[in-house]
Amino acid sequence: NGQDIDLSVDSKVQFFAYQRIRDAVAENKAKAGSVVVLDVQSGEVLALANFPSYDPGNRQNLSGEQLRNRALTDVFEPGSTMKPFIAGLALETHRVTPDTLVD
Incomplete structure (x- = not known):
């Protein structure tokens, strides 16, 4: 009906994410990646x-x-899917900052 949609995709x-996942799949001889x-x-x-x-x-x-x-x-192992939530909680509780290096 003529309404605008604002997307957050940069x-x-x-483009960089696609290049990196393409290269990572090739380097690791994986079937697929996301x-x-x-x-x-x-x-x-x-x-x-x-x-x-x-x-x-x-x-x-x-x-x-x-x-x-x-x-x-696709179904993922819980560890992989929980990492963003753990990082978000760590930021929210000020245990880390956006500049904190995690090794």
């Missing part, structure tokens, strides 16, 4: 990338399996 961060980049202050999604991926303008010959968004639909 095209530069999105990356999600969040703004820790606002919770906004800055990037969400999967590899392998596809060209959304040329998807007529792809199956449902090839079109799935792995970052949103």
Whole structure:
């Protein structure tokens, strides 16, 4: 109905995230990979990338399996999915700052 939608995705961060997940999948000989980049202050999604991926303008010959968004639909181990929440809690309780190096 003519309403605007404001997206938080940053095209530069999105491009970098896609390049890195593509390279990481190749370097580690993985079947696939996903990356999600969040703004820790606002919770906004800055990037969400999967590899392998596809060209959304040329998807007529792809199956449902090839079109799935792995970052949103695949099951992950709890440790991996909980890290952003743990980091958020650490920031909120002032145990760390955005400049704290975690090794």
